[in-house]
Amino acid sequence: MxxxxxxxxxxxxxxxxxxxxxxxxxxxxxxxxxxxTVRFISAKKGEPEWMLEWRIKGYKAWLKMEQPHWQNVSFPxxxxxxxxxxxxxxxxxxxxSLDDIDPEILxxxxxxxxxxxxxxxxxxxxxxxxxxxxSVITTFRESLKxxxxxxxSISEAVKDYPDLVRQYLGSVVPQRxxxxxxxxxxxxxxxxxxxxxxxxxxxxxxxxYFRINAENTGQFERTLIIADEGSYVSYLEGCTAPxxxxxxxxxxxxxxxTHDNAEIKYSTVQNWYPGDKNGxxxxxxxxxxxxxxxxxxxxxxxxxxxxxxxxxxxxPSCILKGDNSIGEFYSVAVTNNYQQADTGTKMIHIGKNTxxxxxxxxxxxxxxxxxxxxxxxxxxxxxxAYNSSQCDSLLIGDRCGAHTFPYLEIKNNSGKVEHEAxxxxxxEDLLFYCNQRGLSNEEAVSMIINGYCKEVFQHLPMEFAxxxxxxxxxxxxxxxG
Amino acid sequence: MSFADKINSEFELAEKNAxxxxxxxxxxxxxxxxxxxxxxxxNRHEEWRYTNIKTQLPETLSIAGHTTWNVSKDGxxxxxxxxxxxxxxxxxxxxxxxxxxxxxTGVTVGSLKEHLGHNTALTEKYFGKLVNKYEDHFSMxxxxxxxxxxxxxxxxxxxxxxxxxxxxxxxxxxxxxQSRNLIIVEESSKLDVIxxxxxxxxxxxxxxxxxxxxxxxxxxxxxxxxxxxxxxTAVHTLEAEVGxxxxxxxxxxxxxxxxxxxxxNVRLCGENSEAHLNGLYYGTGxxxxxxxxxxxxxxxxxxxxxxxxxxxxxxxxGVFNGKIFxxxxxxxxxxxxxxxxxxxxxxASINSKPQLEIFxxxxxxxxxxxxxxxxxxxxFYLRARGIHESDxxxxxxxxxxxxxxxxxxxxxxxxxLDNNLKERLHLNF
Numbered sequence: 001m002x003x004x005x006x007x008x009x010x011x012x013x014x015x016x017x018x019x020x021x022x023x024x025x026x027x028x029x030x031x032x033x034x035x036x037t038v039r040f041i042s043a044k045k046g047e048p049e050w051m052l053e054w055r056i057k058g059y060k061a062w063l064k065m066e067q068p069h070w071q072n073v074s075f076p077x078x079x080x081x082x083x084x085x086x087x088x089x090x091x092x093x094x095x096x097s098l099d100d101i102d103p104e105i106l107x108x109x110x111x112x113x114x115x116x117x118x119x120x121x122x123x124x125x126x127x128x129x130x131x132x133x134x135s136v137i138t139t140f141r142e143s144l145k146x147x148x149x150x151x152x153s154i155s156e157a158v159k160d161y162p163d164l165v166r167q168y169l170g171s172v173v174p175q176r177x178x179x180x181x182x183x184x185x186x187x188x189x190x191x192x193x194x195x196x197x198x199x200x201x202x203x204x205x206x207x208x209y210f211r212i213n214a215e216n217t218g219q220f221e222r223t224l225i226i227a228d229e230g231s232y233v234s235y236l237e238g239c240t241a242p243x244x245x246x247x248x249x250x251x252x253x254x255x256x257x258t259h260d261n262a263e264i265k266y267s268t269v270q271n272w273y274p275g276d277k278n279g280x281x282x283x284x285x286x287x288x289x290x291x292x293x294x295x296x297x298x299x300x301x302x303x304x305x306x307x308x309x310x311x312x313x314x315x316p317s318c319i320l321k322g323d324n325s326i327g328e329f330y331s332v333a334v335t336n337n338y339q340q341a342d343t344g345t346k347m348i349h350i351g352k353n354t355x356x357x358x359x360x361x362x363x364x365x366x367x368x369x370x371x372x373x374x375x376x377x378x379x380x381x382x383x384x385a386y387n388s389s390q391c392d393s394l395l396i397g398d399r400c401g402a403h404t405f406p407y408l409e410i411k412n413n414s415g416k417v418e419h420e421a422x423x424x425x426x427x428e429d430l431l432f433y434c435n436q437r438g439l440s441n442e443e444a445v446s447m448i449i450n451g452y453c454k455e456v457f458q459h460l461p462m463e464f465a466x467x468x469x470x471x472x473x474x475x476x477x478x479x480x481g
Numbered sequence: 482m483s484f485a486d487k488i489n490s491e492f493e494l495a496e497k498n499a500x501x502x503x504x505x506x507x508x509x510x511x512x513x514x515x516x517x518x519x520x521x522x523x524n525r526h527e528e529w530r531y532t533n534i535k536t537q538l539p540e541t542l543s544i545a546g547h548t549t550w551n552v553s554k555d556g557x558x559x560x561x562x563x564x565x566x567x568x569x570x571x572x573x574x575x576x577x578x579x580x581x582x583x584x585x586t587g588v589t590v591g592s593l594k595e596h597l598g599h600n601t602a603l604t605e606k607y608f609g610k611l612v613n614k615y616e617d618h619f620s621m622x623x624x625x626x627x628x629x630x631x632x633x634x635x636x637x638x639x640x641x642x643x644x645x646x647x648x649x650x651x652x653x654x655x656x657x658x659q660s661r662n663l664i665i666v667e668e669s670s671k672l673d674v675i676x677x678x679x680x681x682x683x684x685x686x687x688x689x690x691x692x693x694x695x696x697x698x699x700x701x702x703x704x705x706x707x708x709x710x711x712x713x714t715a716v717h718t719l720e721a722e723v724g725x726x727x728x729x730x731x732x733x734x735x736x737x738x739x740x741x742x743x744x745x746n747v748r749l750c751g752e753n754s755e756a757h758l759n760g761l762y763y764g765t766g767x768x769x770x771x772x773x774x775x776x777x778x779x780x781x782x783x784x785x786x787x788x789x790x791x792x793x794x795x796x797x798x799g800v801f802n803g804k805i806f807x808x809x810x811x812x813x814x815x816x817x818x819x820x821x822x823x824x825x826x827x828x829a830s831i832n833s834k835p836q837l838e839i840f841x842x843x844x845x846x847x848x849x850x851x852x853x854x855x856x857x858x859x860x861f862y863l864r865a866r867g868i869h870e871s872d873x874x875x876x877x878x879x880x881x882x883x884x885x886x887x888x889x890x891x892x893x894x895x896x897x898l899d900n901n902l903k904e905r906l907h908l909n910f
Contacts, residue, residue, distance in 0.1 A: 070527070380827075393837075393839065395839065395841075395842035395844075396842065397842060398809065398812070398841055398842045398843070399809070400840075400842070401838070401839060401840040402837070402839045403836075403837060403838045403839065404835070404836060404837040404838075404848070405834065405836050406833075406834060406835060406836070406850070407832070407833075407834050408831070408832065408833040408834065408850060408852060409531075409830070409831075409832045409833075410822075410824065410830055410831045410832070410833070410852050411830040412824075412827070413824035413825065413826055413827055413829055413854050414854065415824075415852070415853070416851075416852070416853040416854075417850070417851065417852040417853065418849075418850075418851050418852075418853075419833075419835065419848075419849065419850040419851070420847070420848070420849045420850075421835070421837060421847060421848050421849075422845075422846065422847040423837055423839045423844060423845075423846040423847070424844065424845050424846070425842040425843055425844070
């Protein structure tokens with residue numbers, strides 16, 4: 001066996017490091033989805049009438065829709081009646097300090113490598129933890145409040161800031177947007193809500209950590225971030241799940257709105273359980289993420305590192321409505337074993353002088369399938385729009401696949417669109433160059449892959465960049481040291 | 482009666498009339514059964530999402546219907562400057578009076594209908610065999626209904642000295658004419674084929690299918706001309722299968738259309754084979770020109786190149802979909818694709834979808850797509866030299882397009898296209 005083969009073999013044997021279960025008491029909704037389930041969730045959360053109506057509207061839209069099958073992934077039909085749509089940690093005591101949190105949960109976060117205390121002190125990151133469906137605690141809320149920044153769970157926001165929520169919820173991703181968005185609208189359990197007032201630059205990075213813990217549950221979180229005029233926020237999202245034999249569904253919706261001169265930077269490190277090396281189990285990650293650059297000179301930037309999930313299906317998009325607005329998308333998607341990913345972005349240019357940039361790096365190993373699917377649309381009104389897209393795919397092993405499906409729809413002649421894609425394996429000449437300088441094959445591969453992803457990683461906040469590099473190493477263990 | 486019912490009854494009728502070619506009866510029947518399942522695609526179909534063909538085909542069109550008319554030798558563009566065997570088809574049926582054949586040993590040309598009747602050993606081996614690979618709506622319809630077409634066969638080891646020029650004339654606004662080519666180039670032989678399409682009526686509708694078989698070590702060069710195709714609504718499907726060490730080149734020049742769809746599917750079946758697909762499209766008025774290309778790398782060590790350039794003026798729409806498939810065992814594949822388009826007016830638009838699907842790791846595949854307008858700097862450069870703005874733009878457009886025209890190897894044809902393009906751009910040098 002050559003060294004390369006060995007590395008590939010090791011890749012396929014690496015295991016998921018976050019596959020532990022936390023034994024905390026939880027409360028569940030009954031299996032299956034009916035209007036009563038929706039009412040149950042809404043009642044459980046003590047929501048006002050309008051919120052229930054909004055959910056029911058989503059549920060009714062969902063009933064009329066069909067599961068989409070156009071993606072380049074294959075999976076058995078999901079039985080939506082065998083999913084538990086609500087699971088929450090049982091102790092519903094209001095938590096004021098970290099000491100009040102169930103020690104089991106604290107232990108979970110420790111295992112995940114996010115020491116709450118430490119981060120609170122050192123990193124200065126405000127974190128909202130969502131376990132299964134419920135938000136556990138939001139740190140740093142008080143210090144943010146002084147600046148007028150609202151950072152809380154969305155269920156609290158529904159109660160405390162109903163006007164804001166009513167105004168923006170569903171304004172970017174309406175209930176009937178797509179099958180999973182409709183489902184999410186009906187049963188979403190929690191998520192984060194962020195509002196940055198006019199002219200405020202959020203002094204720290206806001207972060208949410210999602211974790212699916214209970215068996216047979218789906219996680220349906222909903223995130224809504226609003227950046228008012230001239231404000232700035234950087235938001236991080238991380239996800240993990242324990243190892244389970246059956247597939248679990250994660251159908252989240254993220255909505256971003258930027259007003260004039262505002263900017264949102266949204267970073268994701270997604271590491272849901274990808275299934276074992278025979279493709280059993282794992283999370284179905286069907287997420288709708290969309291940002292609306294509503295005001296002039298506004299900017300939305302998506303950065304994602306996708307290493308987990310049995311199936312990833314998501315297209316973080318930007319609607320560039322305001323003149324001079326900017327949309328960016330930086331992505332590294334890694335698939336291994338039997339993972340499947342169909343991910344990319346949509347850049348919808350409506351305003352004048354709008355610009356967008358897409359950098360997508362796919363790495364497929366084992367028997368996985370990795371697709372980039374993107375849409376660049378330049379409308380008649382979008383004078384002088386500019387888009388540049390770059391999609392590179394790297395193949396490790398000869399049983400995996402890499403696919404590119406870019407759609408370019410141009411209706412304005414002053415626009416400029418550039419798209420470039422390449423697919424290759426790690427060049428023998430690159431490896432040889434490194435070997436010549438005394439690096440082992442493994443070190444060389446690691447160095448090359450890190451270099452390959454650097455363009456994306458450099459857009460991640462520092463703490464995340466370190467985590468992302470580590471995750472990449474774990475996902476492709478053996479080949480990237 | 483709905484369009485579907487109409488097609489059904491027409492097929493029954495066609496089946497009854499098609500006596501004498503029993504060997505093909507089952508091929509037609511199977512194709513029709515497939516077509517019935519597929520129907521005419523709407524824009525919900527991924528391959529047709531930007532080209533709504535369904536709304537462009539009037540339901541009154543007859544599929545099996547056939548009309549003919551009198552055409553004199555001077556009544557159409559006969560490309561007198563090009564020395565070639567010329568086959569002229571009127572609404573898909575060979576007209577021997579207008580055709581001129583230069584006899585060459587080892588090269589057989591003629592009516593597909595005739596060869597389907599007599600040369601059964603060959604036709605049975607090849608006819609309809611390629612279009613089955615991808616169940617395409619219009620190929621199936623064509624196989625079910627086709628009446629005549631061009632048959633070209635080059636024997637092993639023969640290099641044809643003159644190109645075969647297939648001129649298709651259409652004039653029927655009532656019929657959806659089904660025309661067809663079957664081109665077989667056996668081992669180690671070489672052939673150039675030029676296929677031209679001309680509309681002679683107020684408008685015309687047709688569905689043209691070419692099947693090209695390129696044997697081991699053979700070389701086939703096909704040039705498709707759509708330069709006199711105003712008011713034409715047409716679907717073209719070209720299927721090619723390329724053997725070991727063989728080379729297939731296809732150049733598609735579309736300068737006029739109401740709606741033209743060119744589907745080009747190439748299967749690289751033998752190792753070390755290569756395919757070169759070039760295209761130039763120039764849309765004016767409200768025309769829609771759609772190019773769908775698929776290069777399927779099935780075996781290792783093959784090469785493919787795609788180079789498409791589009792110019793869209795006025796309210797024209799361009800559609801480009803280039804696919805590269807690399808199958809699991811097709812290691813050491815080199816596949817490249819480049820699609821460039823310029824929009825000359827505010828109302829023009831382009832929908833481009835370059836697509837890669839790779840299942841092998843030791844490959845080099847890339848695609849590039851660029852959409853923009855003429856460079857302001859370049860226009861300025863020419864204007865600074867006293868050239869009027871409209872001329873400057875024409876010169877730059879001409880330069881953009883001539884990259885494709887220059888790939889054409891038949892000199893007389895290159896000159897013809899070059900002049901044709903200059904005329905369209907009002908250039909006189």
